[in-house]
Amino acid sequence: MFEDFIYVLTKYDVWLWRGFLLTAQLLVISVAFGTVLAIPLAVARVSKKVSIQAVPFAFIYMFRGTPLIGQLFMMYYGVGQLVANIDGIQDHWTWTYLxxxxxxxxxxxxxxxxxxxAEIMRGGIQNVPGGEIEAARACGMTPFTTYRRIIFPRMWQMIWPAYTNDVIFTLKATSLASTVTLIELTGAARKIVARTALPYEAFISAGLIYLIIVYVLTLGFKMIERYLRRSEKRKDKLPGKIKPMGV
Structure with a gap:
């Protein structure tokens, strides 16, 4: 078995490498754009107006309440089929991408x-101490400035561990891309199995790469977390109250 394992790593290293690159690409772009989109959704979710909360609530409820693989199939086989049935679309330049x-x-x-x-951010925003927000308003800060200088920095300090877990969840979720013919890391392993009939060696190789990615991500996110919590460490170093003489 060890010889087969070495054979898979050396013979099909290019397939695994390309699968890794596609996995990393899906992860980085999904997390980056997903986080940017989550910010206005979270802000709308904490609004006191029901009309503003309604749309983000429905969006979040739908995507958190249905399986990811079902969403992927609906997007690829549903939306993709509707797009393919548009008259003249296959002669248009956008068809190359669609x-x-x-x-x-x-x-x-x-x-x-x-x-x-967005749901993680909502919890973080609601847990920002009200005294800090009131102090910002007393200083004459606008709502935008309050979010930028007070609420968002405090929110990131509180939600960072949960955000880290979500990024790792997204990494593992990218493996579902192989169900719609994308050859990411899991898809590369399945392709190797089809070629060599060595399922254990192929999927163990892919699993080891996933473990390495998770380790690097966890290490990087811990460093960022220490940076975000630097203000709390400074508070801990401040001298305590001076005790009266004779106590």
Whole structure:
């Protein structure tokens, strides 16, 4: 078995490398755009007006309440089929992109990530101490400035561990892209199995790469977390109250 394992790593290293690159690409773009989209959704969710909350609530509820693989199939086989049936679309220059499953996968992962991150952010915004917000208003800060200088920095400090877990969840979710013919890391392993009939060696190789990615991500996010919590460490170093003489 060890010889087969080495054979897979050396013979099909290019397939695994390309699968890794596609996995990393899906992860980075999904997390980046999903996080940007989640910010206005989270702000709308904490609004006191029901009319403003309604749309983000429905969006978040739908994407958090349905399986990701179902969303992926609906996007690829549903939306993709509707697009393919548009008259003249296959002669248009956009068909080069619209027929590619990559874009449907990416859109699904972005929207799914946005829904989960928005809900995490909502909890973080609601847990920001009210005294800090009132102090910002007393200083004459506008709502935009209050969010930028007070609420968002405090929110990131509180939600960072949960955000880290969501990024790792998104990494593992990218493996579903292989169900719609994308050859990411899991898809590369399945392709190797079809070629060599060595399922254990192929999927163990892919699993080891996933573990390495998770380790690097966890290490990087911990460093960022220490940076975000630097203000709390400074508070801990401040001298305490001076005790009266004779106590």
């Amino acid at each position: 027929r590619d499953p990559y874009w449907y996968c990416l859109l699904t992962f972005v929207l799914n990530t946005a829904a989960y991150v």
